[in-house]
Amino acid sequence: EAGVAQSPRYKIIEKRQSVAFWCNPISGHATLYWYQQILGQGPKLLIQFQNNGVVDDSQLPKDRFSAERLKGVDSTLKIQPAKLEDSAVYLCASSHVGDPTNEKLFFGSGTQLSVL
Amino acid sequence: GENVEQHPSTLSVQEGDSAVIKCTYSDSASNYFPWYKQELGKGPQLIIDIRSNVGEKKDQRIAVTLNKTAKHFSLHITETQPEDSAVYFCAARRPTGGFKTIFGAGTRLFVKA
Numbered sequence: 001e002a003g004v005a006q007s008p009r010y011k012i013i014e015k016r017q018s019v020a021f022w023c024n025p026i027s028g029h030a031t032l033y034w035y036q037q038i039l040g041q042g043p044k045l046l047i048q049f050q051n052n053g054v055v056d057d058s059q060l061p062k063d064r065f066s067a068e069r070l071k072g073v074d075s076t077l078k079i080q081p082a083k084l085e086d087s088a089v090y091l092c093a094s095s096h097v098g099d100p101t102n103e104k105l106f107f108g109s110g111t112q113l114s115v116l
Numbered sequence: 117g118e119n120v121e122q123h124p125s126t127l128s129v130q131e132g133d134s135a136v137i138k139c140t141y142s143d144s145a146s147n148y149f150p151w152y153k154q155e156l157g158k159g160p161q162l163i164i165d166i167r168s169n170v171g172e173k174k175d176q177r178i179a180v181t182l183n184k185t186a187k188h189f190s191l192h193i194t195e196t197q198p199e200d201s202a203v204y205f206c207a208a209r210r211p212t213g214g215f216k217t218i219f220g221a222g223t224r225l226f227v228k229a
Contacts, residue, residue: 004159042122042205042219043160056216091159103215104150107159 002026004108006092012114018080021111025073025094031055033105034067034077035091043091049075050097082115089113118143120208122220130228135193137223139206142187146208149182149189150217154203163204164191196227 005024013019025032030051035043046065047057051072060067064083069075079086089110095103119142129135141149147168152160166173166180166189173180177196182189193200203224209217 040222042120042207042221044219045216048216093159103148103209103217104162104165105152105160105217107152107161109157109159 006108010112016081020078023075023092029094029096031095031097033093037089087115118218120218120220126224128226137191141208145210147211148209150207151191152205198227198229201227
């Protein structure tokens with residue numbers, strides 16, 4: 001079974017530039033998550049999708065971050081304009097909600113963003 | 117909102133010794149407690165989990181314990197090996213509000229050969 005695919009693996013941009021990350025979840029996983037992981041910290045949820053609908057985006061800085069999952073499969077996360085404090089690893093995860101009591105997260109390898 | 121605290125932030129053990137990582141959570145409604153292992157350059161990977169109706173679970177060299185009353189849960193790794201060196205995250209998930217999973221800050225485990 002293929003895992004969660006993310007691209008690019010690394011991205012270096014200057015502040016005020018824009019950047020986009022892509023994620024392809026495990027086939028059949030209806031729930032998709034974007035997490036931000038700042039160096040030395042645990043992953044922090046930015047947004048959660050159920051199919052193509054948003055379940056939770058309470059921690060997403062909506063003035064600069066946006067995300068979409070148009071056909072309920074792939075997802076993109078965009079930052080515009082980027083700030084220095086956005087430097088982090090952006091992790092995508094997916095889960096199968098067939099059994100709500102068994103929702104294990106499967107993570108991709110992440111995109112490491114450096115904002116200079 | 118839910119908060120998960122994890123200790124210690126760094127742990128160094130000799131190969132063959134045991135390692136224990138402890139977490140506390142704030143939301144008594146949380147009912148699922150997974151542990152993830154993150155190796156350098158990779159995403160976190162689930163290694164073991166426990167539900168609120170169980171006090172202990174074991175899988176080979178790793179075990180988790182849960183004290184619901186005190187809102188504590190712990191990861192125990194016995195007979196540590198160099199390949200156990202990684203960052204370990206505890207997490208807690210509540211059954212409402214989209215099943216949000218909140219992570220601790222992580223413990224960097226070094227196993228010295």
